[in-house]
Amino acid sequence: MIDERVLARRNEAARLDADDPLAGMRAAFTMPPGVVYLDGNSLGARPIGVPDALARVLTQWRDDLIKGWRVHGWWHTPLLVGDRIGRLLGAASGQTVVGDSASVQLFNALTAAARLRADRSVLLVDAGNFPTDRYMVASVSRLTSLTVRAVPMPELAEAIRETAGQLAVVAASSVDYRTGELWDMSGLTTATHQAGAVVLWDVCHAIGAMPLALDEQEVDFAVGCGYKFLSGGPGAPGFLYVARRHLDRFDQPLTGWHGHATPFDMETEYRPAEGIARARIGNPPILSLVALDAALDVFDGLDLSSVRGKSLALTDFFISCVDEHLLELGFEVVTPRDRVHRGSQVTLRHPRASTIMATLAEAGVVGTAQRPDLLRFGVNALYVSYADVLSAVETIRTVAAATVRIV
Numbered sequence: 001m002i003d004e005r006v007l008a009r010r011n012e013a014a015r016l017d018a019d020d021p022l023a024g025m026r027a028a029f030t031m032p033p034g035v036v037y038l039d040g041n042s043l044g045a046r047p048i049g050v051p052d053a054l055a056r057v058l059t060q061w062r063d064d065l066i067k068g069w070r071v072h073g074w075w076h077t078p079l080l081v082g083d084r085i086g087r088l089l090g091a092a093s094g095q096t097v098v099g100d101s102a103s104v105q106l107f108n109a110l111t112a113a114a115r116l117r118a119d120r121s122v123l124l125v126d127a128g129n130f131p132t133d134r135y136m137v138a139s140v141s142r143l144t145s146l147t148v149r150a151v152p153m154p155e156l157a158e159a160i161r162e163t164a165g166q167l168a169v170v171a172a173s174s175v176d177y178r179t180g181e182l183w184d185m186s187g188l189t190t191a192t193h194q195a196g197a198v199v200l201w202d203v204c205h206a207i208g209a210m211p212l213a214l215d216e217q218e219v220d221f222a223v224g225c226g227y228k229f230l231s232g233g234p235g236a237p238g239f240l241y242v243a244r245r246h247l248d249r250f251d252q253p254l255t256g257w258h259g260h261a262t263p264f265d266m267e268t269e270y271r272p273a274e275g276i277a278r279a280r281i282g283n284p285p286i287l288s289l290v291a292l293d294a295a296l297d298v299f300d301g302l303d304l305s306s307v308r309g310k311s312l313a314l315t316d317f318f319i320s321c322v323d324e325h326l327l328e329l330g331f332e333v334v335t336p337r338d339r340v341h342r343g344s345q346v347t348l349r350h351p352r353a354s355t356i357m358a359t360l361a362e363a364g365v366v367g368t369a370q371r372p373d374l375l376r377f378g379v380n381a382l383y384v385s386y387a388d389v390l391s392a393v394e395t396i397r398t399v400a401a402a403t404v405r406i407v
């Protein structure tokens with residue numbers, strides 16, 4: 001028997017979906033039937049335009065061979081796709097490049113940032129940052145003379161003030177990948193500048209899910225990936241943003257021939273290209289870039305504040321359904337309830353997180369378990385409905401009730 005609370009929630013979800021101005025965006029993606037996909041913050045669902053775009057580039061390759069670099073504009077793809085991502089970053093053209101993984105972009109940007117502040121000694125990093133970010137920071141500190149100081153995000157502003165004068169670089173993520181907590185990019189950027197340092201933001205969990213304003217906030221550097229909320233496909237390349245004011249002094253460690261001023265002259269010495277082109281490295285993954293480019297069509301004409309609005313409404317609804325149906329089963333909401341500090345995911349805590357997540361996947365609800373006790377559910381407002389969210393919560397309830405009974 002379905003109780004009244006469940007029926008009321010189902011009516012509410014149906015009403016919210018019927019009134020959703022973004023409901024039509026779901027048709028721009030294709031997914032297997034019967035799946036509630038709440039893992040688009042790990043790998044976005046496939047946009048419908050990707051197969052045709054890939055088929056076109058495969059034909060170009062077959063028919064035109066090496067000429068394709070010129071006649072089909074493959075050479076320019078890293079900067080053209082960079083500018084399309086730039087629009088989502090709040091960045092004017094000519095400051096964003098795409099082509100290597102977020103990890104490689106991080107290494108390049110961190111080292112270049114350190115070189116901009118060579119007279120300083122401290123590299124301040126978000127202690128809870130994504131592993132690759134922390135590993136790269138550690139390696140860059142071994143290569144340069146910088147000392148790493150890792151602090152939890154809530155203490156970052158204070159640490160910036162304390163180290164002013166010695167602080168070279170601050171490296172942090174705008175959204176915590178585990179908890180979904182959104183940090184104050186604008187305030188921390190300003191604080192970093194007041195301390196005389198430069199900031200590198202990792203926006204992997206923000207790009208495509210909310211408006212960003214890198215130019216307006218005077219961010220120095222940013223990196224992100226193409227396969228989460230941008231839905232560029234497995235292994236989609238990441239991007240790097242370098243503020244225009246730093247471009248002429250941007251001295252990256254990975255001086256590949258694609259970043260050379262005159263790459264086809266095959267000069268003996270490296271001379272960086274003008275502008276963001278100097279942040280190119282070697283051959284970009286054209287097939288993946290073409291897939292990402294096609295995925296970005298979904299964002300054409302789309303206002304990211306409407307995406308953010310729906311994302312917040314979905315996570316509000318998620319949290320209130322959790323309060324109603326899951327708290328009594330031992331779940332706890334980890335993601336901030338306060339909208340200003342919430343990214344585009346809901347993270348729950350439960351002692352049996354990994355068993356529950358594995359059973360959920362069998363029931364068609366896909367999220368990610370994070371050791372030791374977290375369950376992460378990413379919400380991509382372009383293809384997740386209110387009915388999906390309710391269905392996930394109902395399934396979590398059934399699965400958790402059964403799991404608790406079994407053990």
Ligand SMILES: *Cc1c(COP(=O)(O)O)cnc(C)c1O
Nearest residue numbers: 101102103130173177202204225
């Ligand atoms: C997903 C993610 C990455 C991924 O790096 P790759 O090089 O693309 O594997 C890096 N940083 C953060 C914060 C992420 O969320």
